[in-house]
Amino acid sequence: TYARLAADTRALAAALQDLDQAPQTRVAICAGNSARHILALLAVLASGKVWVPLNYRSTAREIGRILDATEPTIVIVDEVGAPLVPAGSARRIVLDDAAADLALDALLARFTDRVPARHALPRDATQAIKFTGGTTGLPKGVMQPYHAWNAGIVNQILNWGLTADDRYVVSAPITHDTGTYLLPVLAQGGAHLLLDSVSPATITAAFRERGGTLSFMPPTLIYMLMAQPGVSRADFPRLRNLIY
Numbered sequence: 001t002y003a004r005l006a007a008d009t010r011a012l013a014a015a016l017q018d019l020d021q022a023p024q025t026r027v028a029i030c031a032g033n034s035a036r037h038i039l040a041l042l043a044v045l046a047s048g049k050v051w052v053p054l055n056y057r058s059t060a061r062e063i064g065r066i067l068d069a070t071e072p073t074i075v076i077v078d079e080v081g082a083p084l085v086p087a088g089s090a091r092r093i094v095l096d097d098a099a100a101d102l103a104l105d106a107l108l109a110r111f112t113d114r115v116p117a118r119h120a121l122p123r124d125a126t127q128a129i130k131f132t133g134g135t136t137g138l139p140k141g142v143m144q145p146y147h148a149w150n151a152g153i154v155n156q157i158l159n160w161g162l163t164a165d166d167r168y169v170v171s172a173p174i175t176h177d178t179g180t181y182l183l184p185v186l187a188q189g190g191a192h193l194l195l196d197s198v199s200p201a202t203i204t205a206a207f208r209e210r211g212g213t214l215s216f217m218p219p220t221l222i223y224m225l226m227a228q229p230g231v232s233r234a235d236f237p238r239l240r241n242l243i244y
Contacts, residue, residue, distance in 0.1 A: 002186075002189075005039065005042070005186075007112075007113075008039050008043075008108055009039060009042045009043050009046050010046065010114065010115055010116060011107070011108045011111040011112055011113075011114060012039060012040065012043035012104070012107060012108060012111070013042075013043040013044075013046035013047040013116035014047075014111040014114035014115065014116045015043075015093075015107040015108075015110070015111045015114075016043060016044065016047040016049060016074060016116075017047050017048075017116050017117060018111070019073075019074055019091050019102075020049075020073045020074060020091070023047075023048035023049065023119040023121065024048065024049065024050055024119075024121070024125060024126065025049055025050065025072075025073045025074075026049065026050045026051075026052050026070050026071065026072040026073065026129065027044045027047075027049045027050065027051060027052065027072055027073070027074045027075070027076065028052040028053075028054050028066075028067060028070065028072040028074075028075045028076070028085075028090070029041060029044070029051065029052070029053055029054060029075075029076045029077075029081075029175065030054035030055075030056055030063060030075065030076070030077050030080075030081030030082075030084055030085050030175070031056065031076065031077055031078040031080060031081045031095055031174075031175075032056055032078060032079075032080035032081070032173075033170050033173065033174050033178070033194055033195070033198070034078065034095070034096075034194060035192075035194060036078070036095040036096065036104060037078070037095065037174050038174065038182060038192065039104075040076045040093075040095065040104075041174070041179065041182070045127070046116055047116050048116075048117075048118075048119035048121060049074075050126050050127065050128060050129060051127065051128040051129075052066070052070045052072055052128070052129050053128070053130060053174075053175035053176075053179060054066060054067075054081065054084070054085070054175060055173055055175045055176055056080045056081050056084060056173060056175065057173060058084070059084075060083070060084045060085075060086070062139070063084045063085060064086055065138070066131050066139070066141070067085070067086075067088065067090075069141055070129055070141065072090050073090055073091065074090055074091045074092075074093060075088075075090045075091070075092050075093070076092075076093045076094075076095065077092065077093070077094060077095065078094065078095040078096045079096055079097070082094070093107065121146065122146075123145065123146045123147035123150070124145045124146070124147060125145060125146055126143045126144065126145060126146075127144055127145060127146045127148075127149045128143075128144040128149070129141045129142065129143050129144070130142050130144060152180060152184075153183050153184050153187060156180070156181060156184035157184045157187060157188060160184070160214065160240075160241045160243075161240075162184055162185060162187075162188040162190060162214075163188055163189075163190070164188055164189035164190055165190070165213065166185055166188065166190035166191075166213045166214060166240075167190060167191050167192075167193050167210065167211045167212050167213050167214075167238070168181055168182075168185045168190060168191070168192050168193065168212075168213070168214055168215065169193045169195075169203060169206045169207060169212040169214070169215035170192050170193060170194050170195065170215075171195065171198055171203050171215055171216070171217050171221065172216060172217050172218060172221070177216055178216050180216070181214070181216055181243070185214075193206045193210050193211075193212055200221075200224045200225050200227075200228050201228070203215075203217075203221075203225060204225060204228065204231060204235050204236075207235060207236045207237070207238070207239055208234075208235045208236070208237065211238050212236070212238065212239065213238045213239060213240050213241070214239070214240060214241035214242070214243070215239075215241075215242060215243070216243040216244070217242075217243075217244060218244060219244050222242070222244060
């Protein structure tokens with residue numbers, strides 16, 4: 001529910017600030033698609049820190065290079081991302097292992113009802129550092145300011161006509177372009193449809209059986225959906241926006 005999401009976001013944001021009091025320090029997230037990953041992203045924003053998304057489909061060498069460049073004080077991982085993120089000086093929060101030194105569940109329990117400090121950051125302050133390769137060379141860190149983030153949210157809401165009835169099928173990694181659409185959907189009161197496993201069959205089922213109305217996916221994945229035997233328009237009864 002939205003109430004649970006808001007309470008957990010405040011608690012985790014307060015925990016992040018307890019681990020590192022300074023605003024605008026960097027928090028890296030390397031995790032698969034899950035509600036806990038979305039919670040972690042929202043908590044980074046609520047704590048006034050800079051989000052560094054790490055794509056779990058990258059190599060450990062590439063992720064290590066990004067960590068060396070951004071020097072996060074906190075990294076957040078799950079069982080998917082943990083093997084890719086080497087141990088270092090950053091504090092390590094684990095989303096799905098209750099036995100970890102900094103386990104998500106323990107932090108949420110410890111900081112329940114705590115409200116994070118609000119930082120009056122200017123709109124040109126950095127909200128995220130996203131690495132993109134472009135067409136050639138090594139991926140480069142792009143510093144995204146809050147005004148660009150806010151403009152993107154508003155533009156998505158208006159141009160896609162998002163409403164509380166929208167159900168966003170989360171198919172590609174949150175740490176890639178999928179993350180662009182998380183906040184616009186939440187801002188309008190919609191819902192995110194998360195998949196236990198990602199395949200053409202599970203994605204199609206989310207549209208057919210769970211009311212999916214929009215999604216972002218690369219063209220190769222669209223071709224895979226279309227290539228399924230017997231697939232038809234009837235499998236996507238509520239689809240309005242397909243972004244690629």
